[in-house]
Amino acid sequence: MLALLDGNNFYVSCERVFRPSLQGRPVVVLSNNDGCAISRSNEAKALGIKMAQPHHEFRHLEDRAGLVSLSANFTLYGDMSDRMMSLAAGLGPGQEIYSIDECFVDLHGVRGNLAERAHAIRARIHRWIGIPTCIGIAPTKTLAKLANHIAKCAERKAGSYPAQHAQVCHLGALPQADVDLLLAITDVGDVWGVGPRIGAQLRDAGVATAQDLARLDPASVRRRWSVVLERTVRELQGMPCIDLEEAPTPKREIAVTRSFGRPVRELPQLLQAVSDFATRAAEKLRRQGSLAGRVLVFAHTSPFRPGPRWAKSLVVPLRRPTADTAKIIQAATMGLELIFEPGYNLAKAGVMLLDLCDSSILQGELDLEDESGRNRGQLMSVVDKLNARWGKATVKQGSVGTAAARRDWAMRQARRTPQYTTDWRQVPVARA
DNA sequence: TCTGGGGTCCTAGGACCC
DNA sequence: TCTGGGGTCCTAGGACCC
Numbered sequence: 001m002l003a004l005l006d007g008n009n010f011y012v013s014c015e016r017v018f019r020p021s022l023q024g025r026p027v028v029v030l031s032n033n034d035g036c037a038i039s040r041s042n043e044a045k046a047l048g049i050k051m052a053q054p055h056h057e058f059r060h061l062e063d064r065a066g067l068v069s070l071s072a073n074f075t076l077y078g079d080m081s082d083r084m085m086s087l088a089a090g091l092g093p094g095q096e097i098y099s100i101d102e103c104f105v106d107l108h109g110v111r112g113n114l115a116e117r118a119h120a121i122r123a124r125i126h127r128w129i130g131i132p133t134c135i136g137i138a139p140t141k142t143l144a145k146l147a148n149h150i151a152k153c154a155e156r157k158a159g160s161y162p163a164q165h166a167q168v169c170h171l172g173a174l175p176q177a178d179v180d181l182l183l184a185i186t187d188v189g190d191v192w193g194v195g196p197r198i199g200a201q202l203r204d205a206g207v208a209t210a211q212d213l214a215r216l217d218p219a220s221v222r223r224r225w226s227v228v229l230e231r232t233v234r235e236l237q238g239m240p241c242i243d244l245e246e247a248p249t250p251k252r253e254i255a256v257t258r259s260f261g262r263p264v265r266e267l268p269q270l271l272q273a274v275s276d277f278a279t280r281a282a283e284k285l286r287r288q289g290s291l292a293g294r295v296l297v298f299a300h301t302s303p304f305r306p307g308p309r310w311a312k313s314l315v316v317p318l319r320r321p322t323a324d325t326a327k328i329i330q331a332a333t334m335g336l337e338l339i340f341e342p343g344y345n346l347a348k349a350g351v352m353l354l355d356l357c358d359s360s361i362l363q364g365e366l367d368l369e370d371e372s373g374r375n376r377g378q379l380m381s382v383v384d385k386l387n388a389r390w391g392k393a394t395v396k397q398g399s400v401g402t403a404a405a406r407r408d409w410a411m412r413q414a415r416r417t418p419q420y421t422t423d424w425r426q427v428p429v430a431r432a
Numbered sequence: 433t434c435t436g437g438g439g440t441c442c443t444a445g446g447a448c449c450c
Numbered sequence: 451t452c453t454g455g456g457g458t459c460c461t462a463g464g465a466c467c468c
Contacts, residue, residue: 021447034434034435036434038436052435056435059434072436099467100468192467193466195465195466198466226443228465228466252440253439255438255439302435304435347435352436400450405442
């Protein structure tokens with residue numbers, strides 16, 4: 001048996017812990033640049049504000065309905081998450097932290113009444129940390145997600161599901177007939193793994209509810225859709241197909257991307273932004289003990305605004321896998337200079353690190369020595385510590401040379417990686 | 433004026449090899 | 451006119467999640 005615990009309206013709930021006056025009021029937390037809503041209180045949802053809705057579309061509600069809009073404070077949310085996860089771990093012997101606000105807990109071997117135990121943990125989290133949570137319990141991850149969905153809806157919307165399931169819903173304790181009843185009143189789009197596209201296709205095929213989906217033949221589902229949906233069907237039928245991942249697996253790629261507050265048109269500004277992204281990405285890379293083999297840099301105009309569209313990206317191979325901020329900045333800025341074209345209002349850019357590998361396997365320390373033999377690994381580690389202690393940009397990488405020097409470097413790099421030289425001057429892949 | 437920032441997995445199709 | 455078959459690796463793109 002598995003539990004899925006998640007914090008209700010997590011970012012808003014974190015803010016309310018420190019500003020109790022926000023209780024009972026419509027509150028949203030906004031994304032970077034205050035662009036759109038990324039967390040909404042129940043009262044804000046009742047006002048009709050949608051997830052990821054642009055701020056300017058509902059700003060009028062601040063005057064008219066007492067809506068409070070807050071800029072996000074991710075450091076705070078990360079800290080609150082750590083505390084919530086430690087208490088949630090008390091539910092059972094294993095835990096997978098699935099996202100900042102939710103975790104699966106393995107309940108194998110846990111004795112006694114699981115629902116009562118879940119209620120107790122909920123109460124403890126609320127008392128000690130101030131975050132309201134819901135818990136779903138079931139034999140598979142997909143069913144645990146569904147149970148959690150039921151627990152949340154039953155609490156929030158009277159009449160959506162039987163009130164006894166509010167806050168904690170233990171599907172594993174119900175007779176199959178009762179589970180079927182709950183599946184039958186759940187929209188197929190509310191099933192974990194069914195998004196808007198597949199949801200529409202399923203409805204077209206007459207599959208409208210979670211129960212309809214659970215009754216399909218897995219092999220047919222695989223043929224018509226995919227193995228992914230087949231797993232979802234089996235999981236709904238009670239057969240575990242998705243394992244609990246207790247040890248966090250290292251990321252296979254690392255991205256730092258941002259929308260700009262106002263359009264960027266000039267290369268120097270863009271280079272500055274991309275250098276910052278590369279720096280953040282390299283820090284993340286070292287934090288998980290990996291090296292990157294390739295660096296992707298991209299920039300594009302806004303897909304929402306009129307005017308000429310432009311979008312390009314370029315993958316820059318590194319001569320050797322590295323975690324050195326200077327080399328990653330070099331690759332990213334060089335790539336940017338190659339794709340950049342003036343005359344566009346750029347709305348977003350980013351750096352992604354690809355082909356990650358474990359630094360111990362590849363003996364990357366070799367690459368952390370520069371030409372003069374100084375050990376850059378130690379330097380990077382000191383820089384990370386200083387920035388962690390005193391704030392993000394306390395120590396920054398200086399300029400890595402003139403544009404001409406970078407271009408020169410680019411051409412040398414291209415010659416060293418012949419598989420890319422033929423593509424080098426061709427139009428890079430556009431990413432909309 | 434103003435539209436998030438991350439990730440994962442799977443599949444199709446091309447290149448290339450024998 | 452006919453035009454191997456199987457395997458691997460790589461990339462791009464789709465779909466999903468929070």
